[in-house]
Amino acid sequence: MRKIRLSPLVSAIVLTGCSSAAFAQLGTNLSVDVRSLALGNAVTADPPGISAVHFNPAALTKIEGLQTDMQGIIANFDIQREFTVPAGYNVFGYSDDPMVCNDGPEVTADICTDFKDKVSGDVEYASLYVPVLKKMVDFGAGQPIAAPTMGIAYNPPGSKATFASAVYAPLIAGFGAENGNPGNFMGQQVALERITYLSPTVGYQVSDELSIGGGVGMSYQAIGLKSDLRFPNELIGMLRMIDEVVCTPFKENSDIITDILLLGMCNTEEGMNPFGKFGQMELALEQSLSPSYNLGVLWEPREDFSFGMVYQSAAKMRMKGRYRIHNAKAPQEMIKGLMSSPTGQILAAILGFPNAVPNSESGLVSMDFEYPQHVQAGIKYKVMPDLQINFDVGWTDYRAWDKFRFEFDRQISALKIAKLLSENVTDNSLALPLKFTSPWNWGIGIEYSATDRLKLRAGYEPRSTSIPDGKRNTMVPINGAQLFGMGIGYRFDADTDLDLSIGFLRSKDNIPANASSLANLTGVNNLIFNPYAGLNVKTDTKITILGLNYRTRW
Template identity: 85%
Template sequence: MYKIRLRPLVSAIVLTGCSSAAFAQLGTNLSVDLRSLSMGNAVTADPPGVNAVHFNPAGLTKIEGLQTEQQIIVANFDIQREFSVPPGYNVFGYSDDPMVCNDGPEVASDICTDFKDKVHGDVEYPSLYIPILKKMVDLGEGMPLVAPTMGIAYNPPGSKATYATAVYAPLVAGFGAENGNAGNYMGQQVALERITYLSPSMGYQVNDQLSIGGGIGMSYQAMGLKTDLRFPNELIGMLRMIDEVVCTPFKENSDIITDILLLGMCNAEEGMNPFGKFGQMQLAVEQSLSPSFNLGVLWEPTDDFSFGMVYQSAAKMRLKGKYHIDNAKAPQELINGLMSSPTGQILAAILGFPNYIPSSESGLVSMDFEYPAHFQAGIKYKVMPDLQVNFDVGWTDYSAWDKFTFEFDRQISALKVAKLLSENVSDSSLSLPLGFTSPWNFGIGVEYSATDRLKLRAGYEPRSSAIPDGKRNTMIPINNAQLFGMGVGYRFDADTDLDLSIGFLRSKDNIPANTSSLANQTGVNNLLLNPYAGLNVKTNTKITILGLNYRTRW
């Protein structure tokens, strides 16, 4: 029973932490610079104008005089989620899950006689977290996410130093669905964003071949979540069996003897059901100032070849915010039943159970979060005077997400009980082992100068997943992914350039039943989050990005 109390809070926290991890990987470098996007982000040796402050600040030395950039990026998230029933599906002998079963109330059976072929819980609209309002806002079905950015750089006449700053979004992602969507048990609304609002940087030309650079990024980080909760595991199935089988003869005929022998559990007005909704959780955490730094080197021994490296530091944060839980009637009634019996009260006191579960709970939560460090190196080579090829390799330290620890502003009775079962729990804190890895990735880009004014670009970047197979879920709608980019650059005159780019990222994932402890694992010990326990899960993610960049020199 203590698990019932613990689960809503734990589940929401798992979702929030994992969604951050997921989208950080999914969204890396998708919304920073359009030329880079069209080149598969293989631009370390060929940094893109003012946005070199992010990709390689040493490339700022390529700028002369005063230069400004404005760009608008539009992104559409198409995330499909599918659930299906494998042979032998059941939870403690029950399979009448209304999410996947067509049987109506006229079928008096705990075993489903007519399973649905496939159930879809697709994302329906994008969402954003608004800092001033401190809430998530739906943008409407079919509406894209829009991210305007800008930057400015200045190279004083005769100086070897170039100074710059830019406003850009290393990560903006969010989605939502209407009530009743099958995917809502792992996030009805999710929003994650990291916005760099000030990035003072400098590039310095050491000599004709070598440049170095560095910069400081000042960013805003936020996460928001709203999710329905359910827990189809063996423990809840056993409680349903007790309510429907053991307690049935005593529902209307209980007395002090039965209350003592059955711990008062039969006095609950509503019994537990592994397929029932246990409540809803809303949570948001943020940090207004999250500093980091970038260091870069650019070596250009000839006009046809260059080599670049960049290190983007980790950003360690203390995210703070609030949570709110609406509890369903069934878990409240279970505790009320225990409290109605002398033996139930004794058991609750021994195990440290709460005396009651309120209809709603709220409080403060904080977590230490690290935006991971990133290293990238690459080359630029002109195979022909009009044809340039870029190739980069990169590494991101997602192993920093081995464990997330959440701290609460008060002692939680459920945690007092749970700490007896896990070394990752204390009276007022909870640590979640994630075990992420740090993969290497590569990107390749091609630029063809069709004329002195017109350039055509194409890029490809396969992205290896940092998420272990045993932790995949629908909140993280990505495993391995592929990013394709195309673009056109046009020079109107010596001081004005326009870039039009399109990017397309796709990822398909298949999570067979009972293979992920954050999605569909069965058994009594799935204490944290498995809302689709015993079901096959598939995701299909498509992200389309379209943008326009306007660059002017003064």
């Protein structure tokens, strides 16, 4: 059956789209600058050194002479995923799901007699996609992801222009788990990264009170995924019933008559099971050059007050990559059974099914991906000579992720069938409706000058979710988040500063059974996107970030 053959491919690509969406919102501005992290990213009116390239290019005019920044940021991902069974749980009358059922092989009933209280599918280690190797690399258990960055800026003597460029990571995140982890059905390994490797930028001082700036960012974008696949669906449950009930009398006594009447579906060594593993998918998409631009303005009418605004453009990409599918035995046997019957062959020919399903297959895939535009504005106000408050509001155009459209390097028969049922499918493409929203967010930061050398900082940034309730999933669990930051700044001398910051982001989610069409929705028409159909899902994500910045003027 061609549709069953395609299911691993479609499912994995869809999950990849969801992962990029969730990661992008969860990880925005977490790995760019140490001082900004401590101030809840409320720095548009008070950008930090060369990182103004990202936060507000106009503030580069605050730099004199030659300056270099070197930063090291490490992040630890603690993602807990919990699955529980609600009352009345079953898929087409079956509830013996080994993921949530304690019954052993000695229990032959289709209904589970002893459900587990809860099942944990926690993330076990960090992962990162390495461009040169063209694959994902796992860190050891408990090992964090590191993101070193650096920048250089120069203000010629007597010039109103300041030139700068920085290497930084607007987004870098990834995680993985060992074989057999229950969370692997929505990503055993996931990696998403955007690395800006060149960002020529200029800030210009128009007057004593007003500065403007702009720059171009040249970035590398990558998405990587490895995922186990299963489809606890009513349709698959019906196929199991046919195999175990209808076909049982004919397993050892089939003849031409039964083959014709039953389409050869009983001539299989392994039947379909809604709780069985259907295969595994590996996928990687990348774009080596993804340009974007930043524009900023900084207005400082008084010493104790300033206003800043920045516009970060969208980055539109044509990402390309490869996929590899490892098919399980059950779908292969299903097609083999159809091909053993004259009527099964006729049905397969009418529907355009393949003659066989291989053990593995690979090919090319591409997609148009847009890193969304962002606008942020804020103020800096000194309520006391030693106490400063920053406040920012921002908006990111996640509405651009209304749908993701994936294009394959060949026509696929299953899509020819599916296009009759959905306007989002053509012969060689599949569109995933996400219906993201574009919420506003805010952040606040406080900086206290304890001495002429020592500054103490704290910040808070609540992050509203852009993912609708009906699209939440466990790939990167998020339903709103809170970012807390703290840090210190110490000036060794007139030309040397050191910043140390720590940030903590927390996001908890509860997805009741049948609440999300990308996680746990049951029904005949939800074959592909619901590996935890009918189960309650809870997630708890904690990200801890530690950063150190060494800034020197020459």
